[in-house]
Amino acid sequence: DAMVIQNPRYQVTQFGKPVTLSCSQTLNHNVMYWYQQKSSQAPKLLFHYYDKDFNNEADTPDNFQSRRPNTSFCFLDIRSPGLGDAAMYLCATSRDPGRLNSPLHFGNGTRLTVT
């Protein structure tokens, strides 16, 4: 089955220690997104790649970076995690965002704990 895969499912890191979350897709979708979801909150868009074009949300902290080395993979790098960065991180893809009925497909997320 074509899908969006996030690794690891659970990640524990220490305060200030860089961490990388990964996402891969077999859907061959053009767009890949990273969302942050804190407990009982709405998923919040951090940034997205449209092919190789990177689009950062205005309020995404500089502490968060992303890389997309090829169509299939996208990484979220947190340079110096703080306690407030503990959250579920969701990766999503979209095939043709300019068209209707092209919804986002999500992975199962990575739950990040910062100690």
Next chain:
Amino acid sequence: DQQVKQNSPSLSVQEGRISILNCDYTNSMFDYFLWYKKYPAEGPTFLISISSIKDKNEDGRFTVFLNKSAKHLSLHIVPSQPGDSAVYFCAASASGGGADGLTFGKGTHLIIQP
């Protein structure tokens, strides 16, 4: 400032009855609306969508209604089944389908009682 609001954090409905989940939005530029369903330890999965040129879209047991003048949409599930117990997110886009991502509400936890 939340642009998509789901004011009911939880909703309990008896099996077989109708579940109605509500969503309000403030951004008049939104033109595409979606509902996602999320089980614990899984990512959200797409359920149903509606564009702003329509006021109703139906897919099996699921119907979404859009009232643009009130900036309100609702998801009806009938009849409700135990497998419908999940968190439901309302989402909206101003780019016709998600080029700039979706804006989500906080979700409503639907509990179907046997």
